[in-house]
Every structure is written in C-alpha cells, then in structure tokens.
Amino acid sequence: MDLPSLNGLRAFEAAARLLSFTRAAEELHVTQTAISHQISRLEAQLGTKLFARRNRAIALTRAGQAYYPPVQAAFIDLRRATERLLRSGDDGGITVSTTASLATKWLVAHVAAFQEANPGSQVRITTSTDLVDFRRDDVDMAIRYGRGVWPGVRADWLMAEEIFPVCAPALRDGSPPLRVPADLAAHTLLHSTLAREDWQLWLTAAGLPASLATRRGLTFDHSFMAIQAAIEGLGVALGRSHLVEADLAAGRLVAPFDVVLPADAGYYVVAPVATADMPAIARFRDWLIAAATPGALSRTPA
Numbered sequence: 462m463d464l465p466s467l468n469g470l471r472a473f474e475a476a477a478r479l480l481s482f483t484r485a486a487e488e489l490h491v492t493q494t495a496i497s498h499q500i501s502r503l504e505a506q507l508g509t510k511l512f513a514r515r516n517r518a519i520a521l522t523r524a525g526q527a528y529y530p531p532v533q534a535a536f537i538d539l540r541r542a543t544e545r546l547l548r549s550g551d552d553g554g555i556t557v558s559t560t561a562s563l564a565t566k567w568l569v570a571h572v573a574a575f576q577e578a579n580p581g582s583q584v585r586i587t588t589s590t591d592l593v594d595f596r597r598d599d600v601d602m603a604i605r606y607g608r609g610v611w612p613g614v615r616a617d618w619l620m621a622e623e624i625f626p627v628c629a630p631a632l633r634d635g636s637p638p639l640r641v642p643a644d645l646a647a648h649t650l651l652h653s654t655l656a657r658e659d660w661q662l663w664l665t666a667a668g669l670p671a672s673l674a675t676r677r678g679l680t681f682d683h684s685f686m687a688i689q690a691a692i693e694g695l696g697v698a699l700g701r702s703h704l705v706e707a708d709l710a711a712g713r714l715v716a717p718f719d720v721v722l723p724a725d726a727g728y729y730v731v732a733p734v735a736t737a738d739m740p741a742i743a744r745f746r747d748w749l750i751a752a753a754t755p756g757a758l759s760r761t762p763a
Contacts, residue, residue, distance in 0.1 A: 465507065468499050469500065470535075470536075472499035472503070473499075473503055473525075473532060474532050475489055476496060476519065477511075477512075477532075477533075478529075482500075507528075511525035511528060512525055538596050541596065541597075554582065554584060554741070555582075555601040556585040556599060556600050557586055557600070557601065557602050557604065557745070558587045558593045559603060560588060560606070560684075561588040561685060562683045562704055563604060563703070566684075566685050566705070567703050567704060569586070572584050572586065574752070579744065579748075582745070592605070595613070595614065595732075601732065601736065601742055602732040602742050602745070603730075603731050604731075604749075605729050606726060606727070606728055607726050607727075608725075613733065614731045614733055615732055616730070616731045617729060617750060618727065618750075619729055619749060619750060620703060620727060620728050620753040621724060621728075622703050622724050623701075623722065623723055624700070624701055624722040624723075624724060625702075625720065626663070627698055627708070627714040627716055628698070628715060629693070630714075631694055632694050632696075633717045639697070639717040641718070642669055642718050642720060645673060648696060649677070649679060650674065650696060650698075651691055651696040651699075652674075652679065653680070653681055653683060653684040654680055654681070654682055655683065655684065663699060663720070667718070685704065692708060700714065703728075728753075730749060732746070
C-alpha cells in the first residue's frame with residue numbers, strides 16, 4: 462500500500478502524544494476541524510480506528526497504541542536528521558564521538574591543528590564507550606575501532622595500530638630491570654577494563670604464560686589512565702601505538718621489548734551515509750585521514 466500522507470501522520474503523532482485534538486491543532490497551527498479530518502482520512506486509508514472519541518476526550522485504540530511509537534520515532538529521526546543536515550551544511554561546527562583514550566592521547570592534538578588551519582570551523586568532541594547511534598545521539602561523525610563494517614554508515618579507513626608494553630625509562634633501567642619479556646614477572650602490570658584481554662594475547666605472542674596477566678596488578682577504566690600510570694612509574698602498560706606515540710617521542714615512555722602484537726582491526730572515521738559528504742564532515746574527515754597517513758604505523762589494511 463502507499464504510505465499515508467505526511468499531514469495525516471503529523472496530526473496523528475501530535476494528537477496521540479497530547480491526547481487532545483485541540484492541543485494538537487494549537488501545536489500544528491491549524492484548526493481542530495482540520496486535525497479531525499486529517500486523522501479520519503488516515504484511519505480510512507489504514508482501514509482501522511486509531512482513536513476512540515469520548516465526548517470531550519479521546520483515547521488511543523489498541524491499533525493506535527501499537528502505531529504511535531514507531532510513528533513518533535520516525536518523526537524524531539526525521540527531525541534529528543534534518544538538524545544534522547543543516548548543521549553540517551554550514552561552518553557552525555560538527556560533533557565527533559570517540560573513546561576517551563583516543564580523544565585524550567591523539568585526537569585533541571589533531572583537532573587543535575585542524576582548527577588552526579581552518580579558523581572558521583568548530584569541532585566538538587564527545588567521548589563514550591558505547592557505539593554511537595546516529596539516529597539517537599547528537600553526533601555528526603565518530604572514530605570507531607573495528608573492521609569497518611557497520612550498517613547504515615560510511616566507514617573510511619583512518620589508521621592501524623600495534624600493541625606493545627610501555628613503561629617509564631626509570632622502571633626499565635631499575636632494579637629489577639626490564640630487559641626481556643620474562644622480566645615482567647617481577648613487575649606490576651597495568652590494565653584497562655576496556656581491553657582486559659590484550660595482556661593475555663601479548664604474553665602468548667611473547668611465549669610467556671597468559672596467567673601472568675591475572676596476577677596482582679592495577680586496573681583502570683580507560684587506556685589513557687593506564688598509560689599515565691606507566692609514565693608515573695607505577696608499572697608496565699600495554700600501549701596502542703597511536704595512544705603512546707607522543708609519549709615515546711618525548712621520552713616519557715619507552716618500549717622495553719621488540720615483541721609487537723599487530724591489531725586485527727583498526728580505526729575508521731564513520732558518519733551516516735546521508736550526511737557523510739556534507740562539507741563540514743568531509744573537510745574534517747579528509748583532514749584527519751591526511752594527518753594519520755604520514756606515520757609509519759598508519760597503513761591501509763591488505
């Protein structure tokens with residue numbers, strides 16, 4: 462069947478939400494008679510009653526109760542998509558979501574450089590451990606870690622990373638020192654709750670028992686907190702290359718071993734298909750990809 466008219470659906474959504482034809486008419490700036498006629502036509506097209514009329518009150522029928530939630534959700538999605546489209550179409554700024562660790566240790570520095578190069582652009586950063594729902598969240602684009610396959614979004618490859626232990630120089634050269642992977646047995650391991658299995662995977666790759674990862678250590682909510690603890694000399698953290706590259710370059714951290722665990726996924730810049738090529742989103746996406754490309758560890762997967 463053909464979709465119902467948009468006016469009829471708007472009238473139904475407002476009347477069902479307010480449980481009043483009069484208040485729906487006021488909200489939509491039409492007469493009460495117009496609301497009543499639009500809903501009557503909608504009911505005729507659907508072949509079912511959506512409201513029970515009772516003197517001066519109305520109530521949703523069982524069919525109306527079932528129909529209202531998806532209709533309301535559709536209008537919310539349409540409203541948010543329109544707001545995002547209009548916002549992304551000018552230089553009013555975009556909102557980017559990623560993890561707190563990537564934002565703190567990598568993205569913030571690149572956003573500062575981007576805004577210096579594009580003074581008319583505004584970038585807002587929000588962090589979350591949850592996968593962004595572009596239909597629900599007020600977010601224009603996100604940096605996600607994975608294999609690049611998510612429904613309803615365009616995913617552009619950003620960068621790969623490698624995983625390896627990092628520690629403060631004084632810890633590496635202290636007593637006991639950190640010269641070979643087996644020396645980890647005498648040191649505190651720093652964990653992130655979001656990547657709890659990384660230590661087990663790295664220890665296995667280094668030929669050590671994975672059980673070393675389960676002994677006493679320190680655990681933090683986010684990777685950047687574990688990295689900061691390593692800088693402070695509290696233990697050995699597993700660093701993801703793009704989260705520790707600045708600290709390694711500055712000498713705040715060192716990588717005591719040569720064993721590197723290649724990640725089986727990477728970072729992608731994602732945005733809804735409908736808005737992925739809007740100027741503000743495309744400009745920032747392209748700039749991020751260019752910024753990540755020069756690094757030796759930033760490579761396109763095979």
